[in-house]
Amino acid sequence: xxxxxxxxxxxxxxxxxxxxxxxxxxxxxxxxxxxxxxxxxxxxxxxxxxxxxxxxxxxxxxxxxxxxxxxxxxxxxxxxxxxxxxxxxxxxxxxxxxxxxxxxxxxxxxxxxxxxxxxxxxxxxx
Amino acid sequence: xxxxxxxxxxxxxxxxxxxxxxxxxxxxxxxxxxxxxxxxxxxxxxxxxxxxxxxxxxxxxxxxxxxxxxxxxxxxxxxxxxxxxxxxxxxxxxxxxxxxxxxxxxxxxxxxxxxxxxxxxxxxxxxxxxxxxxxxxxxx
Numbered sequence: 001x002x003x004x005x006x007x008x009x010x011x012x013x014x015x016x017x018x019x020x021x022x023x024x025x026x027x028x029x030x031x032x033x034x035x036x037x038x039x040x041x042x043x044x045x046x047x048x049x050x051x052x053x054x055x056x057x058x059x060x061x062x063x064x065x066x067x068x069x070x071x072x073x074x075x076x077x078x079x080x081x082x083x084x085x086x087x088x089x090x091x092x093x094x095x096x097x098x099x100x101x102x103x104x105x106x107x108x109x110x111x112x113x114x115x116x117x118x119x120x121x122x123x124x125x126x
Numbered sequence: 127x128x129x130x131x132x133x134x135x136x137x138x139x140x141x142x143x144x145x146x147x148x149x150x151x152x153x154x155x156x157x158x159x160x161x162x163x164x165x166x167x168x169x170x171x172x173x174x175x176x177x178x179x180x181x182x183x184x185x186x187x188x189x190x191x192x193x194x195x196x197x198x199x200x201x202x203x204x205x206x207x208x209x210x211x212x213x214x215x216x217x218x219x220x221x222x223x224x225x226x227x228x229x230x231x232x233x234x235x236x237x238x239x240x241x242x243x244x245x246x247x248x249x250x251x252x253x254x255x256x257x258x259x260x261x262x263x264x265x266x
Binding site: 091111 | 151179186188205243245
C-alpha cells in the first residue's frame with residue numbers, strides 16, 4: 001500500500017501534461033451503405049448516388065475501379081518532467097468497387113480498420 | 127540509512143533525473159504492420175483475394191498490371207528517440223546548452239499481391255521489408 005502511494009505521489013510530481021489529438025481525412029464509409037451494393041445488380045449510377053464520386057478512379061483490365069477512403073489518426077502523449085512519450089496511430093478504411101464493362105458491380109472490397117483504433121501513448125511493445 | 131548515504135541517493139537521483147530530462151521517445155504506426163507469419167496462409171495459385179481480404183482487410187491500393195491486378199497493403203512502424211545531454215550542464219551554465227543525440231527511421235513498407243482475372247493470388251512479396259527498428263538515440 002505504501003509503495004502504491006509512493007508511486008502515485010511520484011507520478012503526480014513528475015506528470016507534467018497529457019495530450020490527446022485526433023485527425024480524420026475523408027468522409028465515413030458507412031457499413032449499411034456498403035451493404036446496399038449488390039454484385040451483378042447495382043449499377044454504376046446507383047453506386048455514385050449512394051457514395052458520391054470516388055476519391056480515386058482507376059482502370060482495371062478494362063473495368064472501372066472506384067476507390068473510397070477515409071483516414072483516422074489518434075495521437076496520445078504523456079509528458080513527464082524527466083521524459084516524454086508519445087505515439088501516433090493511423091489507420092484507414094478503404095472501399096473498392098469494381099464496375100464490369102456492362103456497367104454493374106462486379107466486386108466490392110471493403111473493411112473498417114479504424115474501428116479498433118485506440119489512443120496510445122506508450123511507444124514500446126506492439 | 128545514514129545522512130551520508132541519504133545525500134548520495136538524493137544526488138544520484140538528481141543526476142539521473144537531470145540526465146533523463148530532454149529525453150523523448152515517439153512512435154508512428156500506420157495500419158497494422160504485417161509479418162511473414164501474418165501472410166503465411168497465402169498460397170500462390172490457390173488463395174483468392176476474398177480469402178486475403180477476410181484475414182487482412184481491404185488493401186490500400188489496387189492497380190492494373192499486365193499479368194492481372196496488383197494489390198498493395200502499406201504499413202509503417204517508425205520509431206524516434208532523442209536525448210539531450212546538454213541538460214546535464216543546465217544547473218551550472220549561464221546559457222542553455224544542447225547536446226542532442228537523436229535517431230529515427232522513416233519508410234513505408236508494403237506487401238504486394240498479384241491476382242489474375244479470377245482474383246486468385248499468383249504472386250506475393252514484401253517490398254522493402256525491414257526488421258523492426260529499435261529505439262536507439264545513438265546516431266553514429
